[in-house]
Amino acid sequence: MDFQYSSKVKDLQARLIAFMDAHIYPNEAKFYAEVEANRKAGNAWVPTKIVEELKEKARSAELWNLFLPESSHGAGLTNLEYAPLCEIMGRVIWAPEVFNCGAPDTGNMEVFARYGTKEHQKQWLEPLLNGEIRSCFAMTEPAVASSDATNIESSIVRDGDEYVINGRKWWSSGANDPRCKVFIFMGKSDPDNADRHKQQSMIIVPRDTPGVTIKRNLPVFGYDDAPHGHGEVLFENVRVPASNMLLGEGRGFEIAQGRLGPGRIHHCMRLIGLAERALEDMCKRSLSRVAFGKPVAEQGVTLERIANSRILIDQARFLVLNAAQMMDTVGNKAAAKEIAMIKVAAPNMACTVIDWAIQAHGGGGVSNDFGVAYAYAQARTLRIADGPDEVHRNQIGKMELKKYR
Structure with missing residues (x-):
């Protein structure tokens, strides 16, 4: 298995990181302030001006529709190539939309692209790809x-x-x-x-x-x-x-499986980015806080959690890259076990790492001041969305037992 990123992917990584540094992170507070202002005005469901402005910048920077493989509408990346880019976007919960790579639109666009008629694609896929709807x-x-x-x-x-x-x-x-x-x-x-x-x-x-x-x-x-x-x-x-x-009557389950495979791996990619951000926050917070005469970072339990976080994140990343490569080379059906494995591993990993980050923040961790509580809510939801842990574990277990029947 060769997970080395191509020069094309490295270039997109560098450009995406630069965009996040210049436009996403500096505007996080502005985004939430705008949502809160809309809520106080009586309608929280107003698209934020900041995201709409950043979409134009992302489109101009040619960082648009990165998710869609084998398409003239996007970057034409494989799952393996898209994985590190999705991770970068996943560091900020609302960032994927800026690049037209947010759920559920990504999955729906893939459905229209794979299973829709030309009329469906003209009416619905094109405006979705353009970020108009x-x-x-x-x-x-x-x-x-x-x-x-x-x-x-x-x-x-x-x-x-x-x-x-x-x-x-x-x-x-x-x-x-x-x-x-x-x-x-x-x-x-x-x-x-x-x-x-x-x-x-x-x-x-x-x-x-x-x-x-x-x-x-x-x-x-x-x-x-x-x-x-x-x-x-x-x-x-x-x-x-x-x-x-x-596609035709009776084909819904078939479409669902085609849609949920990429959707599941995208969620897992984004969760790795969210967990990386939480680990960074944990390290910075624990270095700046003193308890019992020394920084929290030097307390044994915190060091252990930081180390285990790094292990868990890297393990999950390798599992995701392996699943992505299999999806690219042998197809989603043959990669069913690997997709199920990451759908269990990544959300559980993220929940654990973010929970430790909350603990390192103390009382502030459960507030809205640092973002880790909101990150936990997102990660915990994904242990249910797109199939709960139990369903995927059952599937993995049956595949293992099949070897011995």
């Missing part, structure tokens, strides 16, 4: 354990030249964003099919279609993630043209 992925439901996607109960029923959609979704990321113009909706079109994995379909639902209602925003540990957020959405007799069906 945002999107939402509506899969998870409050009434069932959605970790088993075959449980999904929302219905998609053919009626002449239309489909009628009914269901309630939640944790639909981006639903609250006023720039969100399109949903990719997963539901059952053939609930009686003997093959449980052919019961579901995915269909395009424009945000302004009658019958689509945003019921509420769902905070994560009290953070509303404005102006992006996560919504609970009700679909009541929503009618869309039959041409909005993606």
